[in-house]
Amino acid sequence: MVASQETLDKLEDIGLNMYERKIYSALLGRSVSTAGELSEMTNVPRSRAYDVLESLAEKGFAVIKSSQPMEYVAIPPQQAIENIKKSHERDLEDKLEKLDSFKDSEAVNELEDLYDQGLELVEPEEMSGSLKGHHQINQHMGTMFKEAEESIKIATSEEGLNNLYENHADVIEEAKDAGVNLKILAPVTDKNRDAYEAVSEHAEVKHMEGKDEFDVPEGRFAIIDNDALTMSMTHDEVHETQDTAFWTKSDHMAQDTMEPVFDMLWHHSEEPPEGPEKPE
DSSP states (O other): OOOOHHHHHHHHHTTOOHHHHHHHHHHHHHSEEEHHHHHHHHTOOHHHHHHHHHHHHHHTSEEEEOOSSOEEEEOOHHHHHHHHHHHHHHHHHHHHHHHHHHHTSHHHHHHHHHHHHHHHTSOGGGSEEEEESHHHHHHHHHHHHHHOSSEEEEEOOHHHHHHHHHHHHHHHHHHHHTTOEEEEEEOOOTTSHHHHHHHTTTSEEEEOOOBTTBOOOOOOEEEETTTEEEEEOSOTTSOTTTOEEEEEOOHIIIIIIIHHHHHHHHHTOBOOOOOOOOOO
16 A cells, blocks of 8 residues: 555655655555565565665665565654654754865855956956746845945835845844945835844934835835846736846946836835734
8 A cells, every 4th residue: 555645745845755655655555565676566676675674774764674685674764754854954964064164164265266367357237147936046145144344224114124124134133233225115004014123223213104105016026236136027916936136346337227116115114003002
């Protein structure tokens, strides 16, 4: 007996390939079995069944018995999950140690020199591209904020302010401590009041709201040191995988085109309205 397709899909989510999923679920139904028996039950080629069972043993989903013929014992699901979790934790710790070691090595200095040399050969307007997906955009924004030396100017939406707090609060605090001037424009409402109060400890925040003589444009963008720009190309409502943004290192786009827009919005904005009184 093999598990349902839904369960097999869940096993894929934790790192088991197709053959491993089939063999493990069949092994659970027998507790102890041989590679040949499991091959027949799952239609996994016998020549592959041995490799699959060895892989499952390495991942903590099975134990190999010293017997003739060789038999395999299923590890209970809860214990197997803990086994693979601990394995991933060890792998992550090892990778983080290697990254920290590499970060402090001469190799990184050499790579930085190569990057600087490359920048000298490239026109600023050529340093541009698109970003796809919520994760990639947030990752890029975090990098931009960390590289800021003088100023960060952000115009965002109601939900964008929540996103800014959830994903970049620590970087914003670090930038403020480093002497970077931070200005943030966003509609401040009861839905993002907590984010506003937290972010405003490190940045000057103004409430952006349309008026009769002035309509606030919808959109999200960030200007870093007046020479780098990231601009959202999609609405808040799109799925996070479809979120798209444009970025450029062009000081013409950042300083000459979008900074006047930000300054105009800033001029027409005001202090955020007071929120509801909190119970004592």
